[in-house]
Amino acid sequence: MHDFSYHTPATLAEAIALMQADPANSCYLAGGTDLYLALEHGAAPAGVVIDLKGVAGLEGIVALPEGGWRIGALTRMADIEHHAELQRDYPSLCAAAEVVGGPPIRNRATLGGNLCNASPAADTSTPLLALGTTVAVSDGEQERTLPLAELWRGPRQTTLAPSAVLTAIMLPPPAPRSGNAFQRLTRSAMDIAVVNAAVCLALDEAGRVASLRVALGSVAPVVVLVEGLESALAGKPVDEAACEQVRSRAQTAARPIGDVRASAAYRAEMAGTLAMRALQDAAAMAGGGS
Amino acid sequence: MSAQGTLPLQITVNGKPRTTQVEPRTSLLTFLREECGLTGSKRGCEEGECGACVVMMDGRLVNACLIFAVEAAGGSVTTVEGLGEAQHLAPVQQAFIESGASQCGFCIPGMLLAAHALLQHDTHPDEGAIRRAISGNLCRCTGYDRIVKGIRLAAELQRGHA
């Protein structure tokens, strides 16, 4: 590993000033579960490491006055998977946090790091996209919010300016009669996902589809939403025909690569299957809650 | 702010405060093994996969191979050497011996710490909880059954001790 200088700014302004001094040669450090190995392999800028863990206000899970939750970017997976209210309202997110590596990884890995690493296989990205999450980003002077989908440019690439810090992840309040669920396929428990899927479904008073978002991971350069599903199924019951629509549209929307873990065709087929299973789980939750 | 070179590091290791200097690129694992002479934490995969290196840091189980020692500044680290003493083993250590949980032993320091971390907040773990707690620790010898038995016994011993 190359030598580097190490900094522990206490404020966001300090962190960003450090980054702006030499952006091409500097990187932000959160839990380090991706970055440590990237530095080791020379895949990340190596001269200056700016540790965000000491920056005030970046960690924690708080209920928003207008409903929904704000999760600080530096909040660790272990604190998300066990959070009682998140488990109740956003089981898809907790289920994804719970499968990121083993317990020691989840004691370090942060939610913001999972998103900023911008891997198409990042497990929490899929439920967060389905949930309609927005993220808060700071450039040191002001914080702006953007839909999560606008955070990613491609594999391992975000749209953020080099000095920008992801500060928080905002979960919208769950709609009445809604449910959400996460499904994941791996070769073994500790491996990264071959494919994963998440569904967020809300029903109207008659028990028919009011809104529906289906997200897929590991099937495209970034985590993607399956398009056209909500308009196709709005006002319809979640029956076998709806499940089949979700399965076939998810399979068609998947544009995976084939690699050592799975062939492209198998990934696409499993994307459909997992999306359908997640729909069934989400429907059970939405129906059970009314 | 710091220049390149070494940084001062204050850290408590197994209850003893230490003040020293480290290069920022030194991993916590290298620091513990080479600076502190605590070779119980093993160098396995060095990629976060095997758990041979895990230690408790500020009350949480973590992979020492993925952490820079400077990130532990001001904190407190417990390695397997800090769990008990030869004359006074910790319940997890006693239980692993009685259960025959160890074969080659390479994974055992990490397993002991994972068990210790579990028993801190769950005094009656069921088999599922035990298997989840050691899911970040690989063992190439035992097939895990004796390790699971050892952790169940450790929970009993610990309840007896309490």
Ligand SMILES: Cc1cc2nc3c(=O)[nH]c(=O)nc-3n(C[C@H](O)[C@H](O)[C@H](O)COP(=O)(O)OP(=O)(O)OC[C@H]3O[C@@H](n4cnc5c(N)ncnc54)[C@H](O)[C@@H]3O)c2cc1C
């Ligand atoms: C053994 C092992 C198993 C794993 N298993 C899984 C798995 O099953 N599923 C999965 O999804 N991931 C897995 N990972 C990957 C990793 O743990 C996660 O992606 C983790 O959430 C990354 O978070 P971190 O805090 O460690 O990020 P870091 O490694 O600190 O940072 C990752 C990247 O994001 C940037 N960054 C971090 N925080 C911010 C911020 N707030 N603002 C701007 N930029 C930021 C960093 O500069 C860096 O480029 C695994 C890793 C290991 C080592």
Ligand code: FES
């Ligand atoms: S050596 Fe750290 S996890 Fe394998």
Ligand code: FES
């Ligand atoms: S006893 Fe040999 S690796 Fe576990």
